[in-house]
Amino acid sequence: MSNQGYDEELREERAYVAALYERLDRERAVAQARYHGALGQTALTPGERETDVRCRSREAARLDFADNGLCFGRLDALSGETSYIGRIGLFDAENDYEPFLLDWRAPAARPFYVATAATPENMRRRRQFHTMGRRVLDFTDEVLGRPGDAGRGDAALLAAVNAPRGEGMRDIVATIQAEQDEIIRLGHSGVLVVEGGPGTGKTAVALHRVAYLLYTHRERMSRTGVLVVGPSPLFLDHIGRVLPSLGESDVVFLTTGDLVPGLSVTAEDPPEVARLKGSLKILDVLDAAVADRQRVPGEPVPVELGDVTVELDAGLADEARREARRSGLPHNEARPIFRKHVLALVAERAVAKIGEGWLTREDRGAWADLRADVLDELREHEELDATLDALWPELTPETLLGPLYMSPRRLEAAGADPALFRADGSAWTVSDVPLLDELAGLLGRDDSAERVAARRRAEEEAEYAAGVMDVMKLDREELDEDVMLVAENLLHAEDLAERFVERDTRDLAERAAADRDWTYGHVVVDEAQELSEMDWRALMRRCPSRSFTIVGDLAQRRSAAGATAWGPVLAPYVGDRWQYRELTVNYRTPAEIMTVAGALLAQFAPDVRPPESVRACGVRPWSRRVADGELPGAIDDFVRDEAGREGTSVVIGPPGVPGTVTTGAAPRAGGFATRNPRNPWIPPSAAKGLEFDAVLVVDPARILAGGPRGAAELYVALTRATQRLGVLHRDPLPAALTGLAEAGAPARAGHRRLL
Numbered sequence: 001m002s003n004q005g006y007d008e009e010l011r012e013e014r015a016y017v018a019a020l021y022e023r024l025d026r027e028r029a030v031a032q033a034r035y036h037g038a039l040g041q042t043a044l045t046p047g048e049r050e051t052d053v054r055c056r057s058r059e060a061a062r063l064d065f066a067d068n069g070l071c072f073g074r075l076d077a078l079s080g081e082t083s084y085i086g087r088i089g090l091f092d093a094e095n096d097y098e099p100f101l102l103d104w105r106a107p108a109a110r111p112f113y114v115a116t117a118a119t120p121e122n123m124r125r126r127r128q129f130h131t132m133g134r135r136v137l138d139f140t141d142e143v144l145g146r147p148g149d150a151g152r153g154d155a156a157l158l159a160a161v162n163a164p165r166g167e168g169m170r171d172i173v174a175t176i177q178a179e180q181d182e183i184i185r186l187g188h189s190g191v192l193v194v195e196g197g198p199g200t201g202k203t204a205v206a207l208h209r210v211a212y213l214l215y216t217h218r219e220r221m222s223r224t225g226v227l228v229v230g231p232s233p234l235f236l237d238h239i240g241r242v243l244p245s246l247g248e249s250d251v252v253f254l255t256t257g258d259l260v261p262g263l264s265v266t267a268e269d270p271p272e273v274a275r276l277k278g279s280l281k282i283l284d285v286l287d288a289a290v291a292d293r294q295r296v297p298g299e300p301v302p303v304e305l306g307d308v309t310v311e312l313d314a315g316l317a318d319e320a321r322r323e324a325r326r327s328g329l330p331h332n333e334a335r336p337i338f339r340k341h342v343l344a345l346v347a348e349r350a351v352a353k354i355g356e357g358w359l360t361r362e363d364r365g366a367w368a369d370l371r372a373d374v375l376d377e378l379r380e381h382e383e384l385d386a387t388l389d390a391l392w393p394e395l396t397p398e399t400l401l402g403p404l405y406m407s408p409r410r411l412e413a414a415g416a417d418p419a420l421f422r423a424d425g426s427a428w429t430v431s432d433v434p435l436l437d438e439l440a441g442l443l444g445r446d447d448s449a450e451r452v453a454a455r456r457r458a459e460e461e462a463e464y465a466a467g468v469m470d471v472m473k474l475d476r477e478e479l480d481e482d483v484m485l486v487a488e489n490l491l492h493a494e495d496l497a498e499r500f501v502e503r504d505t506r507d508l509a510e511r512a513a514a515d516r517d518w519t520y521g522h523v524v525v526d527e528a529q530e531l532s533e534m535d536w537r538a539l540m541r542r543c544p545s546r547s548f549t550i551v552g553d554l555a556q557r558r559s560a561a562g563a564t565a566w567g568p569v570l571a572p573y574v575g576d577r578w579q580y581r582e583l584t585v586n587y588r589t590p591a592e593i594m595t596v597a598g599a600l601l602a603q604f605a606p607d608v609r610p611p612e613s614v615r616a617c618g619v620r621p622w623s624r625r626v627a628d629g630e631l632p633g634a635i636d637d638f639v640r641d642e643a644g645r646e647g648t649s650v651v652i653g654p655p656g657v658p659g660t661v662t663t664g665a666a667p668r669a670g671g672f673a674t675r676n677p678r679n680p681w682i683p684p685s686a687a688k689g690l691e692f693d694a695v696l697v698v699d700p701a702r703i704l705a706g707g708p709r710g711a712a713e714l715y716v717a718l719t720r721a722t723q724r725l726g727v728l729h730r731d732p733l734p735a736a737l738t739g740l741a742e743a744g745a746p747a748r749a750g751h752r753r754l755l
């Protein structure tokens with residue numbers, strides 16, 4: 001295209017995109033007006049109004065988000081048809097809803113992502129816009145279907161992956177690659193496992209798949225919501241803006257430590273303990289621990305009644321216990337059965353003793369009367385009540401698990417490994433969370449008292465509503481026609497009562513996160529290699545439809561309880577009915593850094609192929625040996641150097657070093673990094689899933705030696721950088737890292753320019 005032709009087309013594209021923004025503004029004004037109208041709505045019940053307001057506000061927010069990069073490309077078909085592709089769809093209401101702009105998720109937009117020179121999908125040309133704010137700066141074209149032409153032109157992709165990183169992850173709608181698009185739009189509704197090395201876009205793909213599923217199954221998904229599970233609060237924060245930027249909000253973000261409502265746990269157990277707790281074998285321990293809390297008295301317990309004293313002994317309690325267990329109900333729900341049986345058996349003994357010499361069972365009526373009297377007395381018997389509580393206590397997951405850990409006797413009785421002992425029972429760790437979740441089911445809830453109270457409340461409300469109806473009838477003549485109609489339509493006082501009951505006005509994400517029994521329409525599991533068998537069990541419970549996108553990389557696994565293969569982890573829930581896809585291109589780490597990380601990978605996981613970097617950056621990663629006393633100054637140099645550059649940076653050091661934050665906690669300034677809060681020192685575990693423009697890895701040999709999965713931790717640390725990697729080491733450099741360029745001490749006054 002000649003310069004003049006290009007300029008002419010650019011002018012036309014700018015005009016078209018400007019017109020799209022005008023249309024967007026008009027739609028926004030309408031959405032805003034609808035939102036304000038919903039707020040002022042008086043004809044609806046409070047619950048209906050709340051729903052209406054939420055729906056309108058979501059629509060307004062969706063249009064607001066679309067403002068940023070509204071239209072990013074254009075497709076020209078062989079047929080001569082032209083489509084513009086963007087974040088949302090905009091349609092011509094006056095012309096049969098012809099699209100002005102196609103939503104990236106619409107089927108017709110698919111060729112934009114997958115068409116290549118070799119398989120043009122009936123397309124002639126793909127055009128990508130480079131925009132700033134609302135303005136199209138320029139565009140690049142690819143002519144499709146001409147043999148010999150290069151594949152997809154990567155100018156837009158390279159610009160995106162080279163751009164300095166800012167606050168958190170960005171969406172990739174403008175540059176989704178064909179191998180990613182195939183996964184995002186995959187029709188399979190069951191379990192999908194996506195594996196790929198560091199930086200291959202697993203997280204990005206999983207999040208865009210969520211947006212796609214919400215688009216294609218909007219009705220079902222927005223009722224149930226989607227759960228995204230990530231490795232740490234820091235990671236969830238990092239990815240938190242991607243879905244809102246795609247206009248999606250019905251998504252709950254949790255770590256496995258947050259799965260039980262009311263708890264938010266980040267502490268970890270030592271690897272061996274985590275492995276024990278993470279194995280499905282722990283289920284037998286939990287069963288036995290619950291059974292161990294259903295006891296019989298060691299010595300007979302005297303029960304003193306007005307006329308007689310009888311004994312509650314082991315035989316009697318055991319009979320009641322067997323009866324309660326036979327019910328198959330969870331512990332707390334079987335409790336009333338146990339109590340009822342003990343009372344009945346004690347009452348029988350008491351009646352037999354009181355009636356000794358004058359009353360036999362043949363005198364049925366008199367026996368029954370006396371038994372009823374004795375039962376009344378037993379029900380009010382406080383000491384017996386306390387004994388029954390001790391024999392079959394009401395338990396919560398916490399009051400079962402905490403005392404279990406604190407008692408070597410209880411651990412032994414439950415067949416547990418003594419390594420599970422801990423002095424503070426309630427010092428919960430992330431490995432305890434699925435156990436607490438399991439126990440919630442095993443223990444159940446004795447809600448008989450609540451049910452009686454709820455029935456009473458419902459009766460009171462119905463009574464109140466009946467009173468209202470009476471008043472309405474009395475005032476008939478004074479009511480205007482509309483109200484009369486409403487009144488006539490009220491068939492039952494119960495219906496009216498229901499309208500007085502306060503509606504739950506929290507949005508879906510809040511309701512779902514607070515409800516252990518909530519079941520989601522789809523679950524995304526990120527860094528899935530870290531999850532234990534027990535974590536999977538807790539997650540599967542939350543999605544009975546087994547609709548999962550699972551993304552991970554077995555080579556990056558650090559948890560001793562994590563997965564070593566996907567099949568065995570999934571088999572108990574879906575057999576072999578799951579799909580597997582692989583991502584192979586690294587969009588984060590430049591080739592120079594990946595070569596170093598790849599050498600390490602070849603040592604600890606020789607069968608795994610490192611992903612291929614999409615670009616090189618022309619800068620060799622470096623290393624420098626420092627003495628103990630030099631380390632703080634060398635870190636300072638890095639911090640100072642990076643402070644003068646655009647983008648983000650981090651110092652990753654071995655865990656356990658003073659100033660290192662613990663796994664999962666938000667990074668805070670600490671240790672050597674105190675002088676620049678932009679450069680916190682975090683352990684490799686906390687860096688999982690994150691990325692930074694520049695990374696300084698400290699003491700790699702100590703990271704390697706730091707635990708059974710030290711090599712995987714170092715691999716994670718090395719692959720966080722998008723541009724620059726430096727390594728400071730006090731011990732000799734691990735053999736795998738000898739590919740790093742050796743750097744001398746920088747001149748104090750200047751910047752190190754090796755980076």
Ligand SMILES: Nc1ncnc2c1ncn2[C@@H]1O[C@H](COP(=O)(O)OP(=O)(O)OP(=O)(O)O)[C@@H](O)[C@H]1O
Binds near residue numbers: 196199205
């Ligand atoms: N198609 C794309 N266009 C632009 N950027 C992309 C694309 N795919 C991935 N990226 C970018 O590559 C980086 C790595 O992506 P992501 O974090 O999803 O990788 P990952 O496979 O989850 O990595 P890890 O296993 O290390 O956590 C992100 O900055 C992401 O935005």
